[in-house]
Amino acid sequence: MNKVDTNKLSLPQRVYLVGIGGVSMSGIAEHLHAKGHHVCGSDRTPNDYTKRLEKLGIDVQRESASLAGFDLVVKTSAVKDDHKQIVEAKSLGIPVVLREQLLGWIFDEYPTRIAVCGTHGKTTATAMLHHVLERCKVSHTAFIGGSYLGHNYFGGGQIVVAEACEYNASFLHLHPTHTLCLNVEYDHPDCYQSLADVESAFQKLFEQSKTVVLPKNLQKLAPRGVFWDNFVAKNIFATSRQTTFDLYHKQVFVAKLRLPLVGEHNVQNALAVVALCHKLGLSMLEVCHAFGSFCGVERRWTEMQYKCKVVCDYAHHPTEIQATIKTAQSLTKGKVVCIFQPHTFTRTKALWEHFARCFGGTTVVYLPIYPAREKPIEGVTSQNLARFASNLGIDTHYCNSFDEAKSFVENITSADDTILVLGAGDVVNLAKLFAK
Secondary structure, three states, X not given: XXXXXXXXXXXXXXXXXXXXXXXXXXXXXXXXXXOOOEEEEEOOOOOHHHHHHHHOOOEEEOOOOOOOOOOEEEEOOOOOOXXXXXXXXXXXXXXXXXXXXXXXXXXXXXXXXXXXXXXXXXXXHHHHHHHHHHHOOOOOEEXXXXXXXXXXXXXXXXXXXXXXXXXXHHHHHXXXXXXXXXXXXXXXXXXXXXXXXHHHHXXXXXXXXXEEXXXXXXXXXXXXXXXXXXXXXXXXXXXXXXXXXXXXXXXXXXXXXXXXXXXXXXXXXXHHHHHHHHHOOOOHHHHXXXXXXXXXXXXXXXXXXXXXXXXXXXXXXXXXXXXXXXXXXXXOOOOEEEEEOOEOHHHHHHOOOHHHHOOOOOEEEEOOOEOOOOOOOOOOOHHHHHHHHHHOOOEEEEOOOHHXXXXXXXXXXXXXXXXXXXXXXXXXXXXXXXXX
């Protein structure tokens, strides 16, 4: 077995990934495989990512498979130290590192390194940036935290673009030449006690970045940053399928931009990406033209065919939910009905009142909390959240299962209504029921 120094940029030949079916882990696995490494991994259940990896020739095993012969074992934060394979790795003397540490090793090997961060919108913005670079014929590697055109990894070139996640300050393993920040809000209460803690983590990322492109309201976190709100959208016109606007830079007209997405938040995402491309020295006319063929990320305003419009969206923070609801209300003749699966107990507890008030003006069905990596917290339940929201005058209901929620919503909606299926857990499976 080759000795691995986990404190240095070192990519060993034989790598095993525990939780290989995760969106980030699968992208790393594909990258290592493309670079000639022997890659193997395990996951609890098969999914689209594991199926793709298997088609590439990567062995995806059960969680009981032996790790003998591997140089490095990689795990996600969701995999605990008492996991059978992690225990075995340590008994065999195989180094175990977190996913974000390995991503940092890969990321830092590139001469031009672009990190896309923010509490909201980073997956869409990362995919946007990848798409624009590709259309502008800028060869690059991209790690996207979602599925874009059926892929979450694209390889090539001397530039790397990676979605930089703030959870557990994991993005501090990256050392970007360029950081694009969309926004900073309080989230991940299992990691951060306050907004100040979140801001501190982002500030550390900015300090280890050569160039930071961010909104001016975050100037205190990066005093020498480049402000992407120097780019402004005017004469915005939105339909049910796209948004067009006139792009201005420092009050000078640049071009008309067509974005095949809806929602004011996506206009802001586009402006941020434009600013980063401007900093990279790309032709603004080519950049604006490239947006016209961007088709969006899976589970970000993904529409389903049904008797009325059904939209599946990853929104799981009150700010994201409000943005999605606002978009739906602007496009809907009838009412907006939301089915929401809260994500983690700590987030639900910390943002309790916000998870009620953000649904004002809609009918909302709460589903049981998706626990992810967490254990229940006494009193923190969707039933109690539904009661709390109802006391605020919101039209609120609770359903214990996907089938119950689907049946309830079918009976209260008509052709002019919009159903929003919201959450970062497995609620996507409920959205798929409407498409059958």
